[in-house]
Amino acid sequence: MTGFPPSGFADRVSRSFERQAAMRLIGAELTRISHGTVEIELPFDEKLTQQHGFLHAGIISAALDTACGYAAYTVIDADASILTIEFKVNLLSPGRGERFLFRGEVTKPGSNIIVADGRGYALTDGPAKLIASMTGTMMVVRGREDITE
Numbered sequence: 001m002t003g004f005p006p007s008g009f010a011d012r013v014s015r016s017f018e019r020q021a022a023m024r025l026i027g028a029e030l031t032r033i034s035h036g037t038v039e040i041e042l043p044f045d046e047k048l049t050q051q052h053g054f055l056h057a058g059i060i061s062a063a064l065d066t067a068c069g070y071a072a073y074t075v076i077d078a079d080a081s082i083l084t085i086e087f088k089v090n091l092l093s094p095g096r097g098e099r100f101l102f103r104g105e106v107t108k109p110g111s112n113i114i115v116a117d118g119r120g121y122a123l124t125d126g127p128a129k130l131i132a133s134m135t136g137t138m139m140v141v142r143g144r145e146d147i148t149e
Contacts, residue, residue: 005035009074013038016073023066026059030070036106038070043099055095055131060102060120064089064134067104068116072138075109080142082114087136095131097122104136114138 010033017023017030023040026048032039040063042048050056065084072082101121108115120132141147 005074006077008078009033009035012078013070013073017066017070020066022062026062028063028066031101032103033070033074035074036071036109038067038074038104040067040070040102040104041099042102044097049095052094053096055097055100055122057089057091057095060091060095060100060132061087061089061134063100063102064104064118064120064132065136067102068118068134068136069104069138071104071106071116071118072109072114072140075106075114076140080140081144081147082138083141083147085113085137085139087134089132089134091132093122093129093131095120095122097124097129097131099123100131101128107135110140112140114140 013033028042031041048059104118118134121128122131
């Protein structure tokens with residue numbers, strides 16, 4: 001990444017994340033904000049599982065999309081916002097753990113399009129286990145009254 005972080009980006013990310021009803025619904029927490037990287041953690045909850053008791057792919061995808069979107073949000077100007085326009089998720093291992101960590105990192109910043117990669121990990125007593133990866137494309141949005149910070 002080039003350039004300096006936009007002023008106040010961490011506060012903007014935190015305020016925006018607090019308005020995310022979907023993340024609140026699943027019990028997700030914003031645990032790290034740095035220039036180009038965001039981490040979200042989620043405790044295991046049986047209500048978020050599929051029929052075999054694993055964390056549901058939709059929950060994994062939503063958390064990865066959110067982490068990648070906010071990673072992109074850390075590299076844009078304060079007068080802009082972000083919308084996801086495409087993503088691909090690879091589910092690599094069953095979502096089995098006590099907690100889950102979802103990390104989004106900007107791989108290609110841009111003035112209109114930003115590409116971010118995400119990784120999802122299951123956390124237990126042992127080492128973190130990679131359960132999913134994602135590549136997402138984000139669109140920088142400016143000048144729309146219905147899409148603000």
